Amino acid sequence: MMTTDRTTVRTPSSCPPRTARRHRSPALAVTAALLLVLTACTGATGEEPSPTPEPPSPAPTPTAEPSPEPTATPGPVDTVAYYLVDTRAGLRLARELGEGTGTDAVVASVQAMVDGADDPDYSTAWDPATEVLSVGPGADGTIVVDLSAQARQANIGSQGAALMIQQLVHTVTAAAEDETAGVLLTIDGEPAGELWGTVVWDEPVTRADPLEVRVLVQIDEPREGTVTSSPITVSGEANVFEATVLWSVLDADGTEVAADFTTTAEGQTFAPFTFSVDLEPGTYTVVISESDPSDGEAGTPMSDSRSVTVE
Numbered sequence: 001m002m003t004t005d006r007t008t009v010r011t012p013s014s015c016p017p018r019t020a021r022r023h024r025s026p027a028l029a030v031t032a033a034l035l036l037v038l039t040a041c042t043g044a045t046g047e048e049p050s051p052t053p054e055p056p057s058p059a060p061t062p063t064a065e066p067s068p069e070p071t072a073t074p075g076p077v078d079t080v081a082y083y084l085v086d087t088r089a090g091l092r093l094a095r096e097l098g099e100g101t102g103t104d105a106v107v108a109s110v111q112a113m114v115d116g117a118d119d120p121d122y123s124t125a126w127d128p129a130t131e132v133l134s135v136g137p138g139a140d141g142t143i144v145v146d147l148s149a150q151a152r153q154a155n156i157g158s159q160g161a162a163l164m165i166q167q168l169v170h171t172v173t174a175a176a177e178d179e180t181a182g183v184l185l186t187i188d189g190e191p192a193g194e195l196w197g198t199v200v201w202d203e204p205v206t207r208a209d210p211l212e213v214r215v216l217v218q219i220d221e222p223r224e225g226t227v228t229s230s231p232i233t234v235s236g237e238a239n240v241f242e243a244t245v246l247w248s249v250l251d252a253d254g255t256e257v258a259a260d261f262t263t264t265a266e267g268q269t270f271a272p273f274t275f276s277v278d279l280e281p282g283t284y285t286v287v288i289s290e291s292d293p294s295d296g297e298a299g300t301p302m303s304d305s306r307s308v309t310v311e
Contacts, residue, residue, distance in 0.1 A: 077105045081113040082170040083122035084163060085215055088299030091163050092215040093170055094122055097223055106135045109175035110145060113167060118224040121305065125164055127153040133188070135172070142182040142204040143172055151187050158198040165195075166213050169205050182206050210270055216240060216302045217288050227309045232286070235274040236304070240290040243267035249277060250285045257284070261291075279310045 076099050085094040096117045100108030114126045131148040138144040145168065154164065169183045182204025185192040192201040219236040222228060238245050243266065248259040258279070264271040277286075289303035 074102050076100070077102055077108045079105065079109040079112045080171070080174045081109050081117070082167045082174070083113070083117045083119075083124050084160070084167065085122055085304075087215055087302045089302070091160055092302070093163065093167055093213050094119075094215045094218060094304060095170070095174065095220070096122060097220055104135065106143075106172060106175040107132050109171050110135065110147075110168070113171045119306070124167070125154045125156045125160055126167075127151065138184055138204070140182075140204075142184050143176060143178075144184045144186060145172060146186045146189060149188055151185075151192075152195060154196045156196060161196045161198040163213065165199060165201060165205055166208050169207055170213075173207060179207060211239065214239075214270070215304060216290050217245060217304050219286065219288060219304045219306050222286075222306055222308050224306055225308075226306070227311060230280070230310050231276045231278045232308060232310065233274060233276045234286055234288070234306075235272065236288070237270050237272050238264050238288070238290070239268070239270045240264065241293050242291070243271070244291045245273050245288050246291055247275065247286065247288045249279065250287065252283045281310050283307065283309045 079098045079100045080095055081098065082093045082095045084091050086092075096112075096119055098112055098118065100112050102108040102111075110132045113124060114130045114132070115128060116122075116124050127150040129148075130150040133146040133148060135143065135145050154161070156164065165185075168185065172183050173179045173181050183206075184204045185201050194200050217236070217238040217240060219234060221235045222232060234247065243264040244261055245264060246259075246261050248256050251257050258277050260275070260277075262273050262275040264273045285305050285307050287303055287305045290301045292298065292301045
């Protein structure tokens with residue numbers, strides 16, 4: 001209810017009544033009273049309450065990128081390759097140690113076989129444009145060699161073709177350090193089949209009897225063109241009568257300046273030998289040969305040689 005001296009505003013029971021001052025107009029008094037009531041009941045200040053800030057979302061944890069597989073860096077690799085050499089018994093295989101570039105010794109060795117030897121006495125019938133596409137394991141422990149199409153090109157007779165197969169087999173198994181492994185040739189990923197008009201290669205081939213295909217005396221060190229100091233040490237492998245290896249050293253004019261013999265570690269089989277010789281500075285050819293118990297009836301003894309320079 002309302003009087004002339006005091007205005008009373010009834011409010012909800014939760015909020016006590018407030019008294020307006022005298023001399024205000026009834027409308028202003030009612031308005032002021034209502035504002036006071038609303039302020040007391042709600043605590044409003046005329047501004048919207050600030051919302052409680054949401055906690056910041058945690059930054060996503062970066063996912064580590066998988067490390068790339070390490071890639072082998074091409075570099076110098078030791079090679080061992082077999083080549084053809086003419087002997088009293090026809091074409092035979094002789095090996096040459098060397099150094100190639102790549103990440104796989106077998107691949108580098110096969111490429112060296114194709115490219116040709118440093119020793120001018122050695123030759124190869126493989127087309128020099130042939131590329132080694134891959135070398136890898138096959139079934140039952142075999143080694144599969146894949147060559148480019150140029151491998152089909154060779155001008156050689158039936159004996160030479162058979163020896164070319166053994167040349168590749170000996171090179172691969174020597175470089176792989178598994179002389180008993182079978183080797184299968186593919187060309188552009190397909191079985192080699194008929195080759196050079198004389199042979200067929202459609203299954204793994206192993207090494208033939210070394211007495212039938214290898215030269216009987218072989219120098220491994222020093223390598224062709226080596227520059228070294230005196231004394232020089234010569235080592236290799238031979239299968240010779242009574243384990244005797246004859247050797248001599250020729251100067252640049254072809255004059256013999258030293259000669260003697262050495263023996264292999266074992267007779268009647270391929271076995272290692274080594275000897276040393278003192279030489280003055282100069283360029284020389286070291287020659288080794290088998291002894292000749294037949295006095296020439298068996299033909300010229302098999303031999304091997306290396307050119308070296310002594311500083």
